[in-house]
Amino acid sequence: MNTAPDFLLIDGLSRSHGRQRVLKDITLGLPQGALTVLLGPSGCGKSTLLRQIAGLEPLDGGRIVCQGQDLAATPPERRGFALVFQDHALFAHLSVYDNVAFAPTEQRLGQDEIARRTRRALEALQIAPLAQRGIHELSGGQQQRVAVARALAAQPRLLLLDEPFSSLDPGLREDLQHMLRELLHAQNQTALLVTHDQREAWALADRLAVMQAGDLVQAGEPDRLYSQPATPWLARFLGHRNLGDRAVWLDQDLRLLRPGQPVPPGGAPVPVTLSALRRLGAVCELSLTPSSTLHPLPPSWGAGPPVWQMQLSRREWLALDSPETGQALVLRVDAPGHRF
Numbered sequence: 001m002n003t004a005p006d007f008l009l010i011d012g013l014s015r016s017h018g019r020q021r022v023l024k025d026i027t028l029g030l031p032q033g034a035l036t037v038l039l040g041p042s043g044c045g046k047s048t049l050l051r052q053i054a055g056l057e058p059l060d061g062g063r064i065v066c067q068g069q070d071l072a073a074t075p076p077e078r079r080g081f082a083l084v085f086q087d088h089a090l091f092a093h094l095s096v097y098d099n100v101a102f103a104p105t106e107q108r109l110g111q112d113e114i115a116r117r118t119r120r121a122l123e124a125l126q127i128a129p130l131a132q133r134g135i136h137e138l139s140g141g142q143q144q145r146v147a148v149a150r151a152l153a154a155q156p157r158l159l160l161l162d163e164p165f166s167s168l169d170p171g172l173r174e175d176l177q178h179m180l181r182e183l184l185h186a187q188n189q190t191a192l193l194v195t196h197d198q199r200e201a202w203a204l205a206d207r208l209a210v211m212q213a214g215d216l217v218q219a220g221e222p223d224r225l226y227s228q229p230a231t232p233w234l235a236r237f238l239g240h241r242n243l244g245d246r247a248v249w250l251d252q253d254l255r256l257l258r259p260g261q262p263v264p265p266g267g268a269p270v271p272v273t274l275s276a277l278r279r280l281g282a283v284c285e286l287s288l289t290p291s292s293t294l295h296p297l298p299p300s301w302g303a304g305p306p307v308w309q310m311q312l313s314r315r316e317w318l319a320l321d322s323p324e325t326g327q328a329l330v331l332r333v334d335a336p337g338h339r340f
C-alpha cells in the first residue's frame, strides 16, 4: 500500500458544456512517484480532467492543489508539468535528438546530464536510431514516441499523458508500456495517464481511477478495483462475468477446463501467486494468499492423469483470461470441502 502523501489533490472538480455535465465533482489524489491511470469509455471526461490539471481548461467548481499550493492562479507554463497530448506538438524545425534534449538544455543542466537523460529517453522509446532525423521524416507513431521521450527527459514535477501509445501496433505498444513503467519508476516520476484501453491500464497502473459519464466511479489499487468493484457497472466494465457455483478445474498451464472436457496430462504443482497469475495473463485477488498452491486432486476424484484444484481458504473471486475468447472469466469459488 502506498503511504506517500498525495503530490496532487483534485478536489471537487466540475465542468459543464451547455447543459452537459462533463465532470461531476471529481475528487482524486495523485501519490508522489506513482503512475495513476485514468481509465474510462470514450467521452467520459478523462481528457477534460487532464486539461484542467494542466491549466488549459477552466474549472466550473473545485480546486487543484499541488504540494499544498492551490494552482488557481498558476498559468500552465508555471506549473512545471509536462504534457503529451494526442497532437504531439513537436518542434518541427529541430531533430528528434534536439526535441528530446530541449527541456534538459533549457533547465541548464550539465552537458553530461543532458546527454544521459536524452539518450535514456530515446532508448526507452526505441527511437535512438532516429535521433538525427527531422520530425517531418517520421511516421505518426514515431512522432508519438518522440513526444513521450521529450516529456520523460524533462523530468517534470508531473507528467500528463493522454493516450500516448494510441497510434502504435499492439506488440510495440506492449514493449513501450513495459519500458515506460520501468523508466517512470527509475525516475520516481509522478504521472497521470489517460486511456480507454484496459490492457494498457492493467499493464501500467500503480493506481487506477475509473470514470463513467463524468463521475469518478472508483480509485485505488488496480487489484482492489478488480476484486471489489464499487458498482455493477464497474464489474461489467472490467469484464466480470459470474459463471455461478462451479468447480474450477485448471490444467498445468492454468487453463480452465470445462465440465466434461478431457483432462490433459498434468505436471508439477504450480505455485499460485498474484504475480505468477498476472504473468500468465490472469488476475486473481481478494485473499488468495501468496502461499496458495494448486494441488493435484487425489486419485479417488477420478481416473486419468492429475489435474489441479485450487485450494482457497474461503469464498473467493477468481478471474482468468480465457485463452479462447480473450475475455476475462470470473468464477465464484466456494470453500474447500464443498462439492460442486
Ligand SMILES: Nc1ncnc2c1ncn2[C@@H]1O[C@H](COP(=O)(O)OP(=O)(O)OP(=O)(O)O)[C@@H](O)[C@H]1O
Binding pocket: 017, 022, 040, 041, 042, 043, 044, 045, 046, 047, 048, 049, 196
Ligand atoms: N469544447 C467542448 N464543447 C462541448 N462539448 C465538449 C467540449 N469538449 C468536450 N466536450 C464533451 O465533453 C465530454 C467529455 O469529453 P472528453 O474529451 O473529456 O472525453 P474523454 O473521456 O477524454 O474521451 P476520449 O477517450 O474519446 O478522448 C464529451 O461528451 C465531449 O463531447
